[in-house]
Amino acid sequence: MSFERLLNDYLICDIDEIYFEVTENICHLMDVDKSIQYIDGTKIEANANKYSFVYKTRILNARMKLFSKITHSITEMNMERGFDFSYHYFYCAQEIGYIAQYFMEVMVSNGIEPVYGRGKRKTKIQRWYDLFLEYYMKLDEYEYWLSVIGKDRNSCSKTDLDATMCAAKIDYYCKTGLSRPCYNVQIAVSDGLIVNADLFQRPADAKTFIPFMERYKQYTGEYPTYPMADAGYGNEDNYMYCLTHGMELYMKYAMYAKKNEPKFRKKKYNPYNWKKNEEGYKVCPNGLVFDQNIEDIYDERGEYLKIKQRMTSQESCEGCPYMEECCRSRKHRKIVTRDVVLDEFYAVVDENLSTEFGKELKRQRSIQVEGAFGVIKQDMGFVRFTRRGLKNAKMEFLIVCLGYNLRKYHNYRLRKEKEDRKKSLFN
Structure with a gap:
């Protein structure tokens, strides 16, 4: 103690x-x-x-399927009962809970008691209530696990909520x-x-x-x-x-380590193995200089802004003897990506x-x-x-x-x- x-x-x-x-x-x-x-x-x-896992991707996919079911149910309910409940692409548990609460209030005001079990016949209003109550409970469960996992993780464990499912090494x-x-x-x-x-x-x-x-x-x-x-x-x-x-x-x-391996160095059509000219542009095995900037790609997901350039050559790759092995695009134009800052760090x-x-x-x-x-x-x-x-x-x-x-x-x-x-x- x-x-x-x-x-x-x-x-x-x-x-x-x-x-x-x-x-x-x-x-x-x-x-x-x-x-x-x-x-x-x-x-x-x-x-x-180890079997108590919860994955964010599975929850998001299941939730999207549930959204489509809710939309279909709301549309069918509006047509059948003459209601005017709004339907859209996303739903939250609280919104669906309000619909279930409304059906419960209707049942109470009309003196309808919910019945369950064999031999008991449910009224139509109770069937709608049970359906949306089930939707509410499932959405509430999904929202709970998504809040537990958070933005930085993709999974968790039901036994230890702070643990993350990882692919452990075979040792x-x-x-x-x-x-x-x-x-x-x-x-x-x-x-x-x-x-x-x-x-x-x-x-x-x-x-x-x-x-x-x-x-x-x-x-x-x-x-x-x-x-x-x-x-x-x-x-x-x-x-x-x-x-x-x-x-x-x-x-x-x-x-x-890989760039100096003999097996990797033999891949002469890989842009990583291409030589650079005095201006720092890559030169393909056929002598084409990739100095034409198509677009800049901005990446703000990390701590610092990253800018990548998509480069191509001024001449077309059509007619090149290495085109079938080097250029996989149907447009007969090879495109390589360049990150100037990262290349300087590597150097x-x-x-x-x-x-x-x-x-x-x-x-x-x-x-x-x-x-x-x-x-x-x-x-x-x-x-x-x-x-x-x-x-x-x-x-x-x-x-x-x-x-x-x-x-x-x-x-x-x-x-x-x-x-x-x-x-x-x-x-």
Whole structure:
């Protein structure tokens, strides 16, 4: 009971401050360089039934079918009863509830008692009442689950409403590859210590980077100089965020490793393998320069505005000997997409990672952050949360990370004492 009161009354509210304060002291004692942080994430299964899933897409499709049924019922009811209820494309549960309430008031005013069961014959007005009451209850259920899932998620679990259904990897702990209710845990490791940790409800890692860095800035007052992450974090929003906050670009992108594979380099009709002229325009294998801008595509979905250009050549591709293999469009005109800003970011990342320092960062990332997850999952046996809810699961994971850091410091202290004893014996 003492541990339960400690967890529920104190740690669940102050676990962030406690974690960063203890970790800061350990970093100071171990002389950890926090300017270099190796970042990665993994999915840890939530304490929820794996078959209690709710998907937003299924709800939206079922709701659209229900809308069409409601429209048909309202039209039929107006023609039969002479009512003037309005019908449209979308409905809310409250609107349908008013219709069901109206039928109930009509039944009460006419002294009609609702009957149910075998051998009982319903009146026509009760049939309309039961039908719209069923519509109301179903719409209310759909609206409830859509409010639980929210805008940033596509699914949830009925057992743990904060958990998100994720496609867990097929590894030692998950041999089926099914979607499971999970939390996306993110850690940042510096010199073997977990200096930042947090939980997210997003399955992908790309959109967790900015809030993860803002969390570190909130509790430490600084940003890391060299955030190193894998290709799952390399997009234009994260690169722009690093550039505006004084962080170097060392995160790989999706095509970083694949673009140098011999099998991919042989695909000469892929615009990614085309060469560029002095002006930066792509040149196809037949020598056509794609320098004609058809249109600009503006993307405002992320943190920053992204502009992509659709480019084509001044000459038509008709008559080109490679047209059948290269140009799949029936208009005989190849169109390629260009993002000037993102291409410049990729060039900077390639240059940084090609240096000896960049190669060492790539090597250490796979050692340190993957090793930390290995210790947490394999050695500490933390493969599933025991508490439900985002706050409770976050508290549990931060306590695990604190235990990891304390174990690191304990081993460091023992090594240092052993080295001091050896020095004293030789002296």
